[in-house]
Amino acid sequence: MNESGQQPRASRRVPVLVLALLPLVLLGLLVAVFVTSDPTAVLKASFPPIEELAFQRVTLEPGLITLKVSNDGPDSLTIAQVMVDDAYWNFTIEPDATIDRLGNATVKIPYAWVKDETHVVKFITSTGVTFEHEIAVAVESPRPTAALFGLFALLGIYVGVLPVALGMMWLPALRRTRRKFIEVLLFLTIGLLVFLGFDALEEALEIVEGFPRVYQGMGLLVIGGIGSFALLTALNNELAARQGDAADSSATLSYMIASGIGLHNLAEGLAIGAAYALGEITLGSMLVLGFMLHNITEGLAVVAPLAKSGAALRRLVCLGAIAGGPTIIGAWIGGFTYSPLWSLLFLAIGAGAIFQVAWQILAQMARQHEPRSPLFDFANLGGLMAGFLIMYTTGLLVAV
Amino acid sequence: METSDITNKTDQSGGSADEDKRASLPRLSRRAFLGTGAVAGTGVALTAPLLRNTSSEARAVILASHNGPHDAHSADAHRMGTVGTIGEDRQPVRPMHFLGAFNETEFPELLPSDFHLESKLPNGARLHEYLFIASDKEIEIAPGLYFPAWTYNGQVPGPTLRATRGDRIRIWFINEGSHPHTIHFHGWHPFEQDGSMLHQFVYPSTGEAMEYPFGPGADPTPWLAMDPIERRRRGLDIYEFEADPVGLHLYHCHSLPLKRHIHKGLYGTFIVDPPGGRPKIDPHTNQPLPPDHPLHELVMVMNGFDTNFDGDNEVYAINSVAFHYQVNPIPVRIGDLVRVYLVNITEFDPVNSFHLHAGFFRVYRTGTNLRSDEYSDMAMFCQGERAILEMRFREGWPGKYMFHAHQSEFAELGWMALFDAQEGEVMA
Secondary structure (H helix, E strand, O other), X not given: OHHHXXXXXXXXXXXXXXXXXXHHHHXXXXXXXXXXXXXXXXXXXXXXXXXXXXXXXXXEEOOEEEEEEEOOOOOOEEEEEEEEOOOEEOOEEEOOOEEOXXXXXXXXXXXXXXXXXXXXXXEEEOOOOEEEEEEOOOOOOOOOOXXXXXXXXXXXXXXXXXXXXXXXXXXXXXXXXXXXXHHHHHXXXXXXXXXXXXXXHHHHHHHHHOOOHXXXXXXXXXXXXXXXXXXXXXXXXXXXXXXXXXXXXXXXXXXXXHHHHHHHHHHHHHHHHHHHHOOOOOOOHHHHHHHHHHHHHHHHHHHXXXXXXXXXXXXXXXXXXXXXXXXXXXXXXXXXXXXXXXXXXXXXXXXXXXXXXXXXXXHHHHHHOOOOOOOOOHHHHHHXXXXXXXXXXXXXXXXX | OHHHHHHHHHHHHHHHOOHHHHHHOOHHHHHHHHOOOOXXXXXXXXXXXXXXXXXXXXXXXXXXXXXXXXXXXXXXXXXXXXXXXXXXXXXXXXXXXXXXXXXXOOOHHHOOOOOEEEEEOOOOOEEEEEEEEEEEEEEEEEOOEEEEEEEEOOEOOOOEEEEEOOOEEEEEEEEOOOOOEOOEEOOOXXXXXXXXXXXXXXXXXXOOOOOOOOOOOOOOHHHHHOXXXXXXXXXXXXXEEEOOOOEEEEEEOOOOOHHHHHHOOOEEEEEEEOOOOOOOEOOOOOXXXXXXXXXXXXXXXXXXXXXXXXXOOOEEEEOOOOOHHHHOXXXXXXXXXXXXXXXXXXXXXXXXXXXXXXXXXXXEEOOOOOOOOEEEOEEEEEOOOEEEEEEOOOOOOOEEEEEEOOXXXXXXXXOEEEEEEEOOOOOO
């Protein structure tokens, strides 16, 4: 009891701010002691340096291979020599052959690379550690010319804008179907979205695997994915509160779906553009057709909530642009400056958004559903599974 | 946005890095415009490295490939090889000097006594005594590329030993390294001198070991009186045998694991001459040359280095430094009998080879025969296999004669070199 009497007196004497800062001040002291005495020197002396190098971007021009690399290891490293296809080769490196932790360098190798064939570039550091990058299919890197800009735009229109627009043309048919069938369709949409969400997650995880460890790909995935989920949820709540329980909540929902799909398509465009630019895929007509079939379902997902209320043409064009348009922007970004960082972020944000939208559809249906009968019956199960299966089978066409 | 940044840099780097590149990069488009003739692809690949050391006129030759999708290729794009030069501080050997260094060590300053001492035994036979000290050393095997080697006397390959058949060889061996080592000689010797069995391993010197004098000239008796196991535990051993048979042999560490102890650098050449020396025979006619015919002897050890320890060599070379004799061609005089003592100690790859351009040589396998019926421009060697190669460059044809492993991979990873055949006095 005595103690409890003393405590408030003690804290009254010391301001809260000082109490809050005390641990930080002590930490600062500790850091100072640590830096001046450097107890890790003992550890450093007994271990060889750990070297890591990440390849950021490869550009091929006639007779020249240019690689941007970054050092994501704990120590600096020095690139001693460069091999191309198991042959030491002439090269220049800027700004310096010694790359500090988190530092970058650009290596230029004059090399008569062979079109459509595979080349392996290997860097050997001063300690003999090697780092390898495979150029799977050597093709000249696209330069940002007007023609190529147009080509990527066309690509985006083919695989993103047109399919979404075509899918949205199901709206008049939807308007004339029975209420129950619309419910089934909404479950089908949920199936499509959940599948797309997992698809995006898988791709994001793939990037995380090859990502420089220091940039913590998994952390970016969490920030992007859960962040976008939370943001859309908050946004939706705010809108709902402002509009009251307006009849237009279906329009809101379709905007949300369009945005989620748009983000997903941005990442998809990014991937297609980058793969094209890096020579990893050749975009055959089969692949473009596959993307069209795959993405037509996205148009259906956008308009499904509007089956009851319908929508003006202007709103539909707007929705289509939000859902399909980003494919073009993605293709541009991916084609000209591919970076795994942006791909990962867009995929993560897209996945979060899509899951949120699927959740939103379900929530809205639950709100509007008659309380007596169960929401999830066999018909709706059929819709959900049909959504999965449509995605799976059309996905077979775009597997690269 | 970033890409335009990159293309800008492309233009700048041509100007910033060095003058040669600035000159050659814009040529890409100029050549395309002029549409000059093409040179066959293979020729380009093999001759382009030469251009590095030749005049600016030679550089100005535009080598083009006609079969690719690109209409222009600069000589730059075909410049195979390492970049930069090695320093002196961590050289594995002085490569040019090592070629002709018999019974010499590259780094005598590292030894407490003479490396080599020659004396007469009471029975009239000659005695060669050597001091070998095993030590760990980081060596530079390509410009800027350092390999944590295990060495004899701080050099890779180890010193080249040379004696006449019947001479007595005594090796004082001290292990100052971090692992048990031995010296295992190829040739006749009692099995106790083999340096290959577990009980023959010489352990890292304990420091307490050296209570008796050691090294060339010292009395081996107290050491030999000691229990051999105890002697080796203290970090010292003495190998003694008669040089036999005549030929080109090698020595290497036989500690376990064998692969690592060899590829880390513990090996060298052991030459046993016939009494009176090897006869001089014209490689082209196979007829004797006069005894006073000029002779130029060269030791070449084909080796490799697995720098990232994945069981595959990153560097191939002769005498350890990738492309060294390519950048610094070996001067030879036209007409001289050029005798190459060639030893293959490459680890991991079963076979290495030697191929001479624009000429032929005589092959004396293991050097055990004094006559040879093998006349070729190409010889193949298993691990540990060796041969004496004899050649003469022809009058009136001075120039640079390429030689390299005919495994293109080895060649492009460093095992490529040049003879610079000159008339009259040879300029290094």
